[in-house]
Amino acid sequence: MTLHREDFMSVDEVELFERSVAGFLDAHASPEAIERWRENKMVDREVWSEAGRAGLLGVSVPQAYGGGGGDFRHEVVIIREVAHRGADALAISLHNAVVLPYFTAFATEEQKRRWLPRLCSGELVSAIAMTEPGAGSDLQSMRCTAKKVDGGYRLNGQKTFISNGQLADLVLVAAKTNPEAGSRGLSLFIVETDGCEGFERGRNLEKLGQEGQDTSELFFEDVFAPDENLLGGAEGKGLPQLMAKLPQERLVIAWQAISMIERALAETIAYVKERKMFGRTLADFQNTQFKLAEYKTEATIASVFCGHCTKLLLGGELDATAASMAKYWVSERATSIIDGCLQMFGGYGYMLEYPIARLYRDARIHRIYGGANEVMRMLIARSL
Numbered sequence: 001m002t003l004h005r006e007d008f009m010s011v012d013e014v015e016l017f018e019r020s021v022a023g024f025l026d027a028h029a030s031p032e033a034i035e036r037w038r039e040n041k042m043v044d045r046e047v048w049s050e051a052g053r054a055g056l057l058g059v060s061v062p063q064a065y066g067g068g069g070g071d072f073r074h075e076v077v078i079i080r081e082v083a084h085r086g087a088d089a090l091a092i093s094l095h096n097a098v099v100l101p102y103f104t105a106f107a108t109e110e111q112k113r114r115w116l117p118r119l120c121s122g123e124l125v126s127a128i129a130m131t132e133p134g135a136g137s138d139l140q141s142m143r144c145t146a147k148k149v150d151g152g153y154r155l156n157g158q159k160t161f162i163s164n165g166q167l168a169d170l171v172l173v174a175a176k177t178n179p180e181a182g183s184r185g186l187s188l189f190i191v192e193t194d195g196c197e198g199f200e201r202g203r204n205l206e207k208l209g210q211e212g213q214d215t216s217e218l219f220f221e222d223v224f225a226p227d228e229n230l231l232g233g234a235e236g237k238g239l240p241q242l243m244a245k246l247p248q249e250r251l252v253i254a255w256q257a258i259s260m261i262e263r264a265l266a267e268t269i270a271y272v273k274e275r276k277m278f279g280r281t282l283a284d285f286q287n288t289q290f291k292l293a294e295y296k297t298e299a300t301i302a303s304v305f306c307g308h309c310t311k312l313l314l315g316g317e318l319d320a321t322a323a324s325m326a327k328y329w330v331s332e333r334a335t336s337i338i339d340g341c342l343q344m345f346g347g348y349g350y351m352l353e354y355p356i357a358r359l360y361r362d363a364r365i366h367r368i369y370g371g372a373n374e375v376m377r378m379l380i381a382r383s384l
């Protein structure tokens with residue numbers, strides 16, 4: 001179920017892409033595959049290579065660097081199709097729409113030529129490592145350091161909760177190049193994990209939901225990052241780089257939340273029409289109709305606002321305020337609507353074999369990662 005479709009999504013080329021993404025996911029993200037990912041606590045590495053071959057990776061990276069030459073509309077297609085199938089463990093949107101934009105926006109020409117083609121082909125799966133055990137919402141209190149040495153930097157520190165942490169071949173690591181310089185002391189480093197001395201992956205963390213997504217601790221002990229691996233080639237740009245790209249990450253999360261609401265509503269509407277009680281179906285009760293009418297209204301409003309933010313993003317005008325509004329409001333609608341939908345399933349809603357129970361667990365994280373919703377409110381308040 002798609003609640004609202006913006007005009008800019010209804011163009012032949014985007015619709016064609018939508019069909020190709022749907023075909024890919026039908027073939028490679030079947031319910032059996034999703035179950036296997038859950039059991040293994042990560043997706044099959046081969047799916048990433050297949051996704052690269054099918055042209056799903058780097059869809060909004062210019063063709064000159066091996067990408068699809070598309071834009072954020074194509075990323076929205078992937079987010080939706082993935083979420084509508086409950087295949088969220090396959091974190092293509094993290095790779096495509098969160099990590100790769102740092103390369104397209106800030107990498108030097110040499111860095112783009114060196115890494116983007118391999119990131120688009122599926123040779124390299126990416127992750128971004130900002131969060132540390134003592135620094136989540138307050139990123140500036142980060143302790144991971146990058147000390148200048150001959151020809152490069154030595155990275156030391158620990159990261160946690162890193163999505164794609166087990167699978168990642170390339171990690172964009174935030175570290176302090178000058179701990180005394182405050183907001184000008186942070187830099188982003190490109191770290192290839194294969195054969196990287198001093199780099200270690202920690203546990204694949206047990207989570208409340210999204211169990212098929214690998215989320216890990218990462219350790220860096222005197223990891224050498226050559227000068228060429230400093231994103232953009234200049235020190236101290238990390239914080240402005242993050243500030244510039246976090247709004248897009250937040251819009252990605254809002255779209256994920258919308259897509260989960262759409263799936264929850266579709267599942268619930270089908271269920272209440274089937275479930276019989278007191279000589280009627282559950283759908284015949286006014287309470288059911290009114291609740292679902294409210295959910296559909298709220299979800300449509302959320303979807304329209306995400307469309308508005310997407311238009312702003314496409315025009316280069318999405319700011320921290322609008323992105324924070326989308327992320328916090330839509331993710332909170334998602335958890336409340338999914339909770340209400342689950343109630344209509346009764347005891348079956350509590351059983352993990354029903355998608356609504358999975359959605360209930362999977363959607364909760366959206367209020368926390370990408371910046372906790374309290375941080376979103378703080379950012380919005382700054383604009384008052």
Ligand SMILES: Cc1cc2nc3c(=O)[nH]c(=O)nc-3n(C[C@H](O)[C@H](O)[C@H](O)COP(=O)(O)OP(=O)(O)OC[C@H]3O[C@@H](n4cnc5c(N)ncnc54)[C@H](O)[C@@H]3O)c2cc1C
Pocket residue numbers: 127128129130131133134135136137138160161162163164207215365368369370371372373374375378
């Ligand atoms: C499944 C998962 C995947 C993740 N993936 C990644 C990843 O790929 N890369 C990465 O770098 N990080 C990732 N994270 C980390 C995530 O972004 C952080 O968990 C999040 O930013 C919150 O930081 P924290 O957990 O340290 O909580 P804290 O910073 O300790 O915050 C705890 C709580 O304090 C409250 N709070 C925070 N700030 C304020 C405020 N200003 N005013 C009032 N209350 C406040 C909020 O309720 C917040 O939830 C992931 C996390 C999870 C759980």
